[in-house]
Amino acid sequence: MTVTEPAASRAADLLSRPVTINGLTVPNRIVMAPMTRSFSPGGVPGEDVRSYYARRAAAGVGLIVTEGTYVGHESAGQSDAIPRFHGEEQLAGWARVAEDVHAAGGTIVPQLWHIGMARKQGDPPFADAPAIGPSGIRLDGTEGTGRAMTRADLDAVIGAFAEAAAAAERIGFDGVELHGAHGYLLDQFLWAGTNRRTDAYGGDPVARTRFTTELVAAVREAVSPGFPVIFRYSQWKLENYDARLAETPQELEAILTPLAEAGVDAFHASTRRYWVPEFDDSDLNLAGWTRKLTGRPAITVGSVGLDGDFMRAFAGQGSGVQGLDNLLDRLERDEFDLVAVGRALLQDPQWAAKVLSGRFADLLPYDAAASRTLS
DSSP: OOOOHHHHHHHHHHHTOOEEETTEEESSSEEEOOOOOOOOGGGOOOHHHHHHHHHHHHTTOSEEEEEEEEOSSTTSOSOSSSOBSOSHHHHHHHHHHHHHHHHTTOEEEEEEEOOGGGOOTTOSSSTTOOOEESSSOOTTSOOTTOEEOOHHHHHHHHHHHHHHHHHHHHTTOSOEEEEEEETSHHHHHHOTTTOOOOSTTSSSHHHHTHHHHHHHHHHHHHSOTTSOEEEEEEEEETTBTTOOSOSSHHHHHHHHHHHHHHTOOEEEEEOSOTTSOSSTTOOOOHHHHHHHHHOSOEEEESSTTBSSOHHHHHTTOOBOBOOOHHHHHHHHTTSOSEEEEOHHHHHOTTHHHHHHTTOGGGOOOBOGGGGGSOO
């Protein structure tokens, strides 16, 4: 890729500016997007996981959002190789990750995760635990083998997220991100396709936010006032890429406003392609609309740095290197505040350092083999 000196200087200037999320100052605008890696046997992040994150912090990533980590609820996950954010050994491992990232000059938040009805009963780490969700409905509309959540279930999951957030602050993390995207549990409540409840937790878009706003409020109460709470959400779902929470800006505002009021400090708006407008008659992407509607800092994400789109990368195909002019144009006009980089950063641990120093010609194209290592 050929990049002129003025363009390289512009990238360095725009991306190197610090940004504040509640009480946290992130040293630049580059975020490492959360990506499931499955390299933590027993749910414990080891030395290889520590080095994986620390390398990217040392290369200039301002904020690292960890891979999704299961909260302390028996139905939260479905793999014993994905890290957990509960348990003495697991938290000790995460404390060392945070320490190493800080030593390398970065900031870091764990992504707290419950997969809900995406779980298949019989999977580890708790094989007998059932899949649970707002209505016992899977993303494809079938009932599967799960069940609708009871009041006791709601309370238990809220408590698990609050406990995990408190633990994150206690062991030295800089904030937390709540995974409310891609058709997992929190998103299952937000989306009409999986939330068919007839009580106070279902119905119109605002009613469907009630469980998540209660959870956000509990997390907010469990941590210090200046400890950032980030919320990741999406329109698309893993088994339904055309799904939408909101068809209009007004519908999106009805969903996001209660979350902001409950204590969300920043939103991470997950899209497949960051350059695609979210609604008709405006060039704003989902993060842009989020910032405009809530006034909160917004993180954009979606095939940043890849010349192919999200689907090619997600399917394990390679991708070349994409220019950043469109991204920088949007950042320059304050459409969003931070830029999350996924597979480009997975392939190239030095991606941030290269971009911030104008070495675009040295960027590595994405190869699916990178997803199978902790390089």
